[in-house]
Amino acid sequence: MHVEPGETIQRFEPGETIQRFEPGETSPHFEPGETVLRRGFARGDRVGHVDSCRVVRDDEYGVLAWIGPGSTVLRRATVEGRPVRKMPFPHKVEVPTVLRPGIWSGGGVLVITPRTGAYSVWWFFAADGTFLRWYVNLESPAVRWRDRDGAGLDTADHALDMWVNPDLSWEWKDEDEFAERTGHPYYWDRAAAEAIRLEGERVAAVAERGAFPFDGSWCDFRPDPAWAPSRLTTAWDRPRVPA
Numbered sequence: 001m002h003v004e005p006g007e008t009i010q011r012f013e014p015g016e017t018i019q020r021f022e023p024g025e026t027s028p029h030f031e032p033g034e035t036v037l038r039r040g041f042a043r044g045d046r047v048g049h050v051d052s053c054r055v056v057r058d059d060e061y062g063v064l065a066w067i068g069p070g071s072t073v074l075r076r077a078t079v080e081g082r083p084v085r086k087m088p089f090p091h092k093v094e095v096p097t098v099l100r101p102g103i104w105s106g107g108g109v110l111v112i113t114p115r116t117g118a119y120s121v122w123w124f125f126a127a128d129g130t131f132l133r134w135y136v137n138l139e140s141p142a143v144r145w146r147d148r149d150g151a152g153l154d155t156a157d158h159a160l161d162m163w164v165n166p167d168l169s170w171e172w173k174d175e176d177e178f179a180e181r182t183g184h185p186y187y188w189d190r191a192a193a194e195a196i197r198l199e200g201e202r203v204a205a206v207a208e209r210g211a212f213p214f215d216g217s218w219c220d221f222r223p224d225p226a227w228a229p230s231r232l233t234t235a236w237d238r239p240r241v242p243a
Helices: 175-181 190-209
Strands: 008-010 017-019 035-042 046-059 062-067 072-078 097-103 109-113 119-125 131-139 143-147 150-164 170-173
Touching (some): 046 097, 046 109, 119 190, 131 190, 150 175, 150 190
Parallel strands (some): 035 150
Antiparallel strands (some): 008 017, 035 046, 046 062, 046 072, 072 097, 119 131
16 A cells, blocks of 8 residues: 555554654654664564664664663564574475564663664674674664554564674675575565665665764663663554555
8 A cells, every 4th residue: 555645544443543754754753761662574564573672862863772681572483482583484484473472681782773774773782781793684664653552663674684893894694595585475576685785785885984873872872770671562563554
């Protein structure tokens, strides 16, 4: 379904609407400390995973959020409980799966979701708070939303990712999985794959220059000690806002 700027998407509750926000419009603003859900979709409108986060700030760069140890997440698993993340791709797309709750373990992560751009950048920290390196997740541009049950960001993973080290060297991640998905009817064609890789190369050039977010900003971050681990809101399964 195509939606023009200013139109609304109907929720399942009669009479309630959710607005879709285009660049340049006034989009939902998230407050520091607020819980937002970062939802990743696959195969159209199917929820692939959910991360609960606490907002650090929301400014011209985008939404910066913290996923702390103990925060609740949802991940795909087989009916028997086996995680599907590392399964061979042909099996992964055929086996029945369900979403299962889990807990973020190890060190926490900061995630910035820019207002424009088909990626997010993650700061990975050790359990003692030491910054380790950045992770670049290539994904569809995020769509913000807010309703009476919660708030969040919706996106779709593009499989190809990157690691960026503190010395600003970088490397691709999951190239095999990206190649397997390219041309599959559930995912993208070769033209779209080229665009995804070009977006990664653009972010890599930013990293090589040492420009934000790879300029040392937030590498000494410590979360508010009053923050408890974030939890899912009841909005986790609300309808996706179309891109």
